[in-house]
Amino acid sequence: MTEKMLKFVNIGQQTPPKRSANKRKDDFKEVYDEFINNRAKEQSSRCSQCGVPFCQVHCPLHNNIPDWLKLTAEGRLEDAYELAQSTNNMPEVCGRICPQDRLCEGNCVIERSGHGTVTIGSVEKYITETAWEKGWIKPIKVKKEKNQSVGIIGAGPAGLACAEQLRKSGFKITIYDRYDRPGGLLIYGIPNFKLEKFVVERRTKLLKESGIKFKQNFEIGKDSSLEELKSIHDAVLIATGVYKARNVEIEGKNLKNIFPAMDFLTASNRKGLGDEVKLFDNGTLNGENKNVVVVGGGDTAMDCVRTAIRQKAKSVKCLYRRDRENMPGSSREVSNAIEEGIEFLWLSNPKKFIGRTKVEAVEVTKMELGEADSSGRKKPISIKNSEYKLEADMVIKALGFDPENIPKLFGSENLSVSKWGTIKIDLKTMQTNLPGVFAAGDIVRGASLVVWAIRDGRDAAIEIEKYLNSISEKKIKAA
Ligand SMILES: Cc1cc2nc3c(=O)[nH]c(=O)nc-3n(C[C@H](O)[C@H](O)[C@H](O)COP(=O)(O)OP(=O)(O)OC[C@H]3O[C@@H](n4cnc5c(N)ncnc54)[C@H](O)[C@@H]3O)c2cc1C
Numbered sequence: 001m002t003e004k005m006l007k008f009v010n011i012g013q014q015t016p017p018k019r020s021a022n023k024r025k026d027d028f029k030e031v032y033d034e035f036i037n038n039r040a041k042e043q044s045s046r047c048s049q050c051g052v053p054f055c056q057v058h059c060p061l062h063n064n065i066p067d068w069l070k071l072t073a074e075g076r077l078e079d080a081y082e083l084a085q086s087t088n089n090m091p092e093v094c095g096r097i098c099p100q101d102r103l104c105e106g107n108c109v110i111e112r113s114g115h116g117t118v119t120i121g122s123v124e125k126y127i128t129e130t131a132w133e134k135g136w137i138k139p140i141k142v143k144k145e146k147n148q149s150v151g152i153i154g155a156g157p158a159g160l161a162c163a164e165q166l167r168k169s170g171f172k173i174t175i176y177d178r179y180d181r182p183g184g185l186l187i188y189g190i191p192n193f194k195l196e197k198f199v200v201e202r203r204t205k206l207l208k209e210s211g212i213k214f215k216q217n218f219e220i221g222k223d224s225s226l227e228e229l230k231s232i233h234d235a236v237l238i239a240t241g242v243y244k245a246r247n248v249e250i251e252g253k254n255l256k257n258i259f260p261a262m263d264f265l266t267a268s269n270r271k272g273l274g275d276e277v278k279l280f281d282n283g284t285l286n287g288e289n290k291n292v293v294v295v296g297g298g299d300t301a302m303d304c305v306r307t308a309i310r311q312k313a314k315s316v317k318c319l320y321r322r323d324r325e326n327m328p329g330s331s332r333e334v335s336n337a338i339e340e341g342i343e344f345l346w347l348s349n350p351k352k353f354i355g356r357t358k359v360e361a362v363e364v365t366k367m368e369l370g371e372a373d374s375s376g377r378k379k380p381i382s383i384k385n386s387e388y389k390l391e392a393d394m395v396i397k398a399l400g401f402d403p404e405n406i407p408k409l410f411g412s413e414n415l416s417v418s419k420w421g422t423i424k425i426d427l428k429t430m431q432t433n434l435p436g437v438f439a440a441g442d443i444v445r446g447a448s449l450v451v452w453a454i455r456d457g458r459d460a461a462i463e464i465e466k467y468l469n470s471i472s473e474k475k476i477k478a479a
């Protein structure tokens, strides 16, 4: 093993080439190129094969990272892919957009010893892209279809992962989604420069070819109720994500040209997919030639500022009330944004939106950090008489998302939710208080990550299968 591995002492860390900021600002293509074969092998061989692999512990899917790195270093890519896909339904997606600095790579032992982490995400992407190219990824062939069916509400990563796992076990699956395309936030939230859409479309096509039925433009609460779905299917999974945008409750909040982040990102993603988008085509949701101000410091804010710069905005400023160290967004994405020319105004909070009918400026208050609050983060406090004005033709609010009122929307007022509106589940069984109804992903956790949605979808599949087996056993006994 030592021959092929443990090369971190002699081989330095290298990520796949990143396109220059000037070039990438001109298009929406992904920022990172792919590894070439030799580089992937070489970089994988840096892994120290630790006894307790902290990368694996800190990957929400507990991917068997050291083993697939070793197989890659040995050139056994098909085996590496088999292993990678055994714990992850979308390794090529996670390889691209997991915040690895907070998960696997941030806990790599050689990173901790100052040698620079193994570039785990890039290798995961490389292995899976190779598998697609070589035709190793095939639709599921169900030998004997079971007579039980599962209805899944939501075609985001949680719903898709659950569907795939249950289909492998032979269940009939129908996914209902209110959008016209499957993929959830992978399609309409996350921009192309992080995740090109063909990557998602290729996956959902494979699931369709596996016999999973998709009913798009179908909204539970409008086209059907939860009760109706329960009567058609033997079990139901709610995987609807969280979509209610948080507002900025300040003077001028109702002025024109102040938009929630998802309106802005969805319009841009739809344009990228070739759709006609009236509000983009007439300039309303297009940042071109505008002074754009984005409020927020998470991943969604980073996606908005980087989208605006690609739309050729006159200026793009990001207002965040804490400092860089305390930003919730991935530090990699913040660095990418800075390279692309976004101006960050740390410790700055909007106090007032100014304008007659449309927003023309933002009054900003300077902030300082006080004592840590209950979340452990330092509380931002406004500094007296520090206000100044910032020119703005368009403001984008990226302050996070809350759940919609699912019990009301679904016509199931008896469905239990937490005080935040997320769906309550029994953590062991993933089941809600309604028998046969399960829930997974952001609608349970609150806004989170794709890798956690996949994990939840997989866990839900295990529990749904147990539940379906138990009801068919009961039926057999009763017969
Ligand atoms: C702008 C943005 C950028 C992000 N970037 C990253 C990133 O870089 N890395 C990362 O790991 N995570 C990122 N995330 C978070 C990640 O996208 C989510 O955590 C993940 O998509 C949650 O998956 P989900 O399946 O629970 O929900 P979603 O992906 O939200 O999917 C839910 C689906 O349910 C459907 N639906 C909702 N209500 C109904 C209904 N009533 N009837 C029928 N269908 C319904 C929706 O149409 C949607 O398709 C980002 C999020 C946003 C908003």
Ligand code: SF4
Binding pocket: 058, 059, 060, 061, 062, 063, 065, 088, 094, 095, 098, 100, 103, 104, 105, 120, 121, 124, 451
């Ligand atoms: S799924 Fe995410 S956290 Fe896990 S190994 Fe891949 S990139 Fe790292």
